[in-house]
Amino acid sequence: MQKGFISTLINGTNFDHRELSALQKMVLRAVVMSFLFFGLLAIEGMIMRLVVTPSINPLPDMFNHPSHYFSIMTVHPIVGIFGSTYQLVFAAFMFLVPYLTKKPLYSVKLGNIVWILITVGTALAWIAAFIWHYAPLYTLYWPLPADTKQFQTIGGIVFIVGVALIMLGTLGFIYNIYATIFARVGIHKNKTTKELLISGFGIDGMLNLWHKITGKPPYSKEPALALPVVAIFRGTVDTFLDAIVILAAGILVLVYLLADAGGLSWDVHAVDSLLYKNFFWWGLDLVADGLVLIYVAGSWYLLATIITGQKLFMENVARAALMLELLVSWMVWSHHLLADQPQPEMMKLVSGEMVTAFELLTQGLALFITLVTLWRARPLKMTPQLAYLLGGLVGFGLAVPAAIIQADMGMNRVLHNTQWISFAHFHIALIVGLYMTLYSALYVLWPMVTNNTTMWSKKLTWTHFWLYLIGGVGMGAFAGMGGLHGMLRRHLYLNGEFNTYMVLAAIFGTMVLVAWALFLLNVVMSVGIKGLIGIFLPARDKSASYGIEEN
Amino acid sequence: MTFATSVELLKFHTVAYTIYALLIISVIAWFAYNLTRKEKAKTAVRIPFYGYIAFLVAGGVGHHIFTYNAIPWVSQDIMRHEIKPDYVFDIKVHDHKWKFPQLPMKVEAGKKVLFNVSTDDLTYGFGLFRQDGTLVTQMQVIPHHKNDLLWTFNECGKFNVYPTEYSGPAEYDEKGKDLMFVKDAFEVTGCDEKSAKR
Numbered sequence: 001m002q003k004g005f006i007s008t009l010i011n012g013t014n015f016d017h018r019e020l021s022a023l024q025k026m027v028l029r030a031v032v033m034s035f036l037f038f039g040l041l042a043i044e045g046m047i048m049r050l051v052v053t054p055s056i057n058p059l060p061d062m063f064n065h066p067s068h069y070f071s072i073m074t075v076h077p078i079v080g081i082f083g084s085t086y087q088l089v090f091a092a093f094m095f096l097v098p099y100l101t102k103k104p105l106y107s108v109k110l111g112n113i114v115w116i117l118i119t120v121g122t123a124l125a126w127i128a129a130f131i132w133h134y135a136p137l138y139t140l141y142w143p144l145p146a147d148t149k150q151f152q153t154i155g156g157i158v159f160i161v162g163v164a165l166i167m168l169g170t171l172g173f174i175y176n177i178y179a180t181i182f183a184r185v186g187i188h189k190n191k192t193t194k195e196l197l198i199s200g201f202g203i204d205g206m207l208n209l210w211h212k213i214t215g216k217p218p219y220s221k222e223p224a225l226a227l228p229v230v231a232i233f234r235g236t237v238d239t240f241l242d243a244i245v246i247l248a249a250g251i252l253v254l255v256y257l258l259a260d261a262g263g264l265s266w267d268v269h270a271v272d273s274l275l276y277k278n279f280f281w282w283g284l285d286l287v288a289d290g291l292v293l294i295y296v297a298g299s300w301y302l303l304a305t306i307i308t309g310q311k312l313f314m315e316n317v318a319r320a321a322l323m324l325e326l327l328v329s330w331m332v333w334s335h336h337l338l339a340d341q342p343q344p345e346m347m348k349l350v351s352g353e354m355v356t357a358f359e360l361l362t363q364g365l366a367l368f369i370t371l372v373t374l375w376r377a378r379p380l381k382m383t384p385q386l387a388y389l390l391g392g393l394v395g396f397g398l399a400v401p402a403a404i405i406q407a408d409m410g411m412n413r414v415l416h417n418t419q420w421i422s423f424a425h426f427h428i429a430l431i432v433g434l435y436m437t438l439y440s441a442l443y444v445l446w447p448m449v450t451n452n453t454t455m456w457s458k459k460l461t462w463t464h465f466w467l468y469l470i471g472g473v474g475m476g477a478f479a480g481m482g483g484l485h486g487m488l489r490r491h492l493y494l495n496g497e498f499n500t501y502m503v504l505a506a507i508f509g510t511m512v513l514v515a516w517a518l519f520l521l522n523v524v525m526s527v528g529i530k531g532l533i534g535i536f537l538p539a540r541d542k543s544a545s546y547g548i549e550e551n
Numbered sequence: 552m553t554f555a556t557s558v559e560l561l562k563f564h565t566v567a568y569t570i571y572a573l574l575i576i577s578v579i580a581w582f583a584y585n586l587t588r589k590e591k592a593k594t595a596v597r598i599p600f601y602g603y604i605a606f607l608v609a610g611g612v613g614h615h616i617f618t619y620n621a622i623p624w625v626s627q628d629i630m631r632h633e634i635k636p637d638y639v640f641d642i643k644v645h646d647h648k649w650k651f652p653q654l655p656m657k658v659e660a661g662k663k664v665l666f667n668v669s670t671d672d673l674t675y676g677f678g679l680f681r682q683d684g685t686l687v688t689q690m691q692v693i694p695h696h697k698n699d700l701l702w703t704f705n706e707c708g709k710f711n712v713y714p715t716e717y718s719g720p721a722e723y724d725e726k727g728k729d730l731m732f733v734k735d736a737f738e739v740t741g742c743d744e745k746s747a748k749r
Contacts, residue, residue: 066723137717141674143694150719273674273694314600339676339689339715342696345629357611364607368600371582378586390583397575401610405568408615409629410622414557414686417676417715424568477572484561486685488678490717494727497684 008456012528015453022108022539023095023546024449029535030091030115031442031449035520037083037122042513044076049479049509052493053502069492070135074159075126077138081287082166083122085434087115089295090173092441093232095449095546096302097177100226103186104545106179110172117169124162134159137490139284140249142276143268146256156257160250167250170243174236181225181233186548191224199224200233201326205319212316223319227305227312230319231298234326238290241330245283249276274342282333288426289359290329292434294322296396297366299437303389304370306444308377318369325362332356335407339416348409356407363400367393384461388440391469395433398473399425402480415483422489423505424480431472431512439468448546456525464519471511478504552621555705557687560622624688624702627663631701636665642677644670644692647721647731649712654733659741660707666700668692676716679737681708689715707742709735 003011020028050057051069062068094114098105105111128134132155136145145156182196198204199220207219225233252271259266301312312318334351337343370393380386402424406415415421443461446453455461482501483489524532554560598606619625627634638658643650658664668677670692677700678689687710690700712733714722722731 064727065725066720066727069727070717070720133720135720141716144673144719147673147719150721269671269695274696277674277693337691340691340693341698341700342693349629353615354612357615360611361604361607365604368603374586375582379589380586382583382587386586387583390579394576394579397579398572401571402568404611404614405564408618410560410618410625411564413624413628413688414561416689416691418686473576481565484565486680486683488713488715491713492723492727492729 008525008528010529012531013454013456013526015450015527015531017527017531017534017537018540019451020535020539021541021543021546023098023105023111023544024451025535025539026108026111026115027091027095027449029112030087030118032532032535033115033119034084034087034091035516035523037079037087039516039520040126041076041080041084042509042516044072044079046506046509046513048072048076049502049506053499053506054494054496055499056503056506064492064494066492067133067135070137070490071129071133073490074135074137075129078125078163078166079122080430082118082163083126085430085438086166086170087118088438088442090114090118090170092438092445093295094173094176095445097180097229097232098545099448099547100229100302101181101186101188102545102548103180103183103188104543104548106176106183106544108542108544110176114169114172114176117165117172121162121165121167121169124165125159126162128155128159128162131155132158140253140280142271142273142280143256145253146260146268148257148260153257153261156253157261160254160257164247164250164254167243167247170239174240174243177232177236181229188224195224200230202230202234202319202323205230205316206323208316209320227315227318228298228302231294231301231322234322235291235294235298237326238286238294238329242283242286242291245279245286249280249283252276274340277337277340278333278343281336282330285333285336286329289332289356290326292429293329293359293363293366294325296392296434296437297322297325297363299441300366300370300389300392301373303385303437303440303444304373307383307386307389308373308380310373310377313369313372313376317365321362321365324358328355328358328362332359332407335403335412338407338409338412353408357404359400360404363396367397383443384465385440385443387462387465388436388443391465392433392435392437392440394469395428395431395436395472398476399429399433402428417489418483419479419487419489420483422479423476423483427479428473428476432469432476435472436469439465450527453526456522460518460522464515464522467511467515467518471508471515474508475505475512478502478508554622558681558685558706561685623705627701627703631665631699634663634701636701637662638664640664640666642666642668644668644675644677644714644731645672647718649731649733649736651733651736655709655735655738657738657740658704660704660739661741662703664702664704666690666702668698668700670694670698673718674716675718675731676714678713678715679710680713681710686715691716704739707739710737710739712736 047063050059051063094105094111132152134151134155182193204220204223211219256266301318305312331351332355334347335356338348338352405411406421478501482498487498640652640656671694675692676689677692679687681687688702690698692698714731723729
């Protein structure tokens with residue numbers, strides 16, 4: 001007999017949290033926090049859209065205040081990138097690495113510490129902006145974050161401590177992943193660290209290609225690590241470097257703020273702003289052009305193979321391309337400094353333009369390999385997993401060329417810091433490209449992580465898909481057009497200067513927000529409120545693996 | 552093909568990118584449709600792998616070659632240290648306030664103008680905008696560094712100055728008015744009537 005709405009809301013469909021292992025619960029806790037932060041992110045985004053659309057803005061006047069507006073703009077990416085995306089990706093990878101390597105996760109306890117640190121860190125950063133209006137934006141251009149004439153010292157300290165906690169959580173994730181990959185147990189019992197390293201960096205894929213060209217037998221018929229694990233391995237290198245850079249920048253800001261709190265007035269210009277900008281962008285860009293692209297390519301490969309049940313097309317090329325992507329990601333940061341005239345021209349040309357253009361090649365290759373893998377397995381059933389994966393491909397298919405176009409000295413002069421890069425590139429890359437890939441992964445992992453819990457409504461799943469896809473692309477397109485007409489991304493417009501574009505962007509943005517609410521409803525109805533609370537209770541089954549017997 | 556102003560360039564860019572966007576969405580949609588069909592899809596064109604890679608490389612590299620040749624300010628920017636400007640404007644910015652040598656700064660169309668913008672406190676942006684809000688040109692202004700932008704104006708009119716980089720909420724007053732916005736800060740003359748009205 002079909003259960004009533006209230007009964008399902010309380011008890012879920014067939015979800016039983018008591019049957020979940022410690023690993024499954026850890027993953028689900030992070031997923032819950034991730035989607036709560038996503039909601040906050042979407043609400044913040046809508047507030048900002050409405051503020052610059054005075055003709056339809058129903059919000060109280062306090063939201064128009066510059067301090068308030070830029071506080072929201074400061075925490076919006078912190079909540080989105082770290083609170084939501086990092087949590088979701090880290091949780092998925094802490095489940096996938098044990099699953100794919102058939103080994104237990106190094107430490108579930110550490111996994112729990114990771115999501116707690118990121119959640120608390122994100123909350124602190126948000127509080128710093130909400131209470132003290134600390135608003136140097138995520139770019140932290142020196143010496144703005146240490147400008148105590150504009151910001152209260154306490155706000156800065158709380159913000160930096162929050163970001164530092166996020167980075168410590170990130171380091172915890174990295175340790176957990178590498179400790180699991182390098183653990184010589186199970187199928188890796190007889191592997192050496194060298195073999196695992198060679199495979200992790202994709203060198204076996206390159207050697208396989210070389211041996212094929214020279215007519216030798218393959219270097220390795222069965223690489224030590226599965227391709228998605230290789231992507232996780234390599235993306236995590238960038239995650240580590242990025243965490244170190246952000247932590248270092250955070251320490252610098254903190255030192256100045258603490259000195260100010262202690263009554264000392266240190267010269268902020270002892271730190272060169274351009275050098276700092278290069279250092280900071282080198283690290284920050286490892287998120288955008290490093291780990292995101294590498295993780296996404298790896299996720300596409302994994303999803304394509306799981307959905308089709310077939311081997312990946314051109315696997316050795318894919319392995320080698322992931323190595324190339326890692327090297328490229330270390331050398332592209334200068335495209336963020338094309339409008340900086342003191343930046344050496346050679347760095348603009350080589351790093352900012354030429355090496356950056358390689359991303360078209362590496363991401364285009366990943367798109368090609370994924371599509372061909374799917375094509376060779378047709379006919380396929382159009383499941384939510386497949387639909388979201390294709391949505392993710394559309395997102396990056398749109399967003400990557402949008403950025404490559406701007407990573408050009410001619411175009412950058414008229415597009416830098418406009419809403420073009422903000423919306424046509426990274427909002428579409430994140431909202432459509434990355435999140436639709438993550439939704440695909442979520443629908444693939446859902447039966448494994450929840451012990452085959454039935455989704456409450458298929459209709460809601462598909463409604464979410466279409467609203468999200470159309471809303472994400474539409475918002476990116478119209479706000480991006482505002483950028484082409486001169487709308488700056490870090491500017492407060494209160495006179496309706498770009499009203500038409502912003503109204504349209506707000507309409508499509510609302511679709512994204514509604515899509516999120518429907519998705520959340522579907523998940524809550526599937527696991528039930530009891531189940532949702534149960535996820536956070538200790539697990540009876542302490543196992544740290546999925547699908548294998550632990551000894 | 553040469554683009555004399557950012558308006559011309561961005562019009563071309565809008566058309567080209569819109570066509571591309573519709574194309575990539577259509578290709579994936581076509582792909583999705585045919586993935587689920589039992590009958591073999593009839594492909595209009597068969598793109599070989601190496602042809603696809605060559606296309607990507609050509610797109611990545613050719614894009615820069617195209618803009619270098621079609622956008623006049625690229626080579627001028629790279630070679631600006633060796634070009635003698637017709638006008639030089641030394642502009643200072645401190646504590647969210649501009650200090651211009653004169654207002655409006657007047658020049659003739661087609662002449663080379665060098666903007667030297669310096670600051671000793673925060674990172675700012677220097678941008679020139681048309682009356683309709685579209686962007687003419689811009690640069691970042693880094694403290695204690697030489698921020699020089701060489702520009703040839705191929706259009707006439709009065710242009711406003713906006714900071715193109717965020718430098719903290721002190722840029723605005725309590726009601727959100729941008730205190731660094733300077734209307735008609737720059738004027739270019741010497742064109743025909745049609746372009747002067749833009």
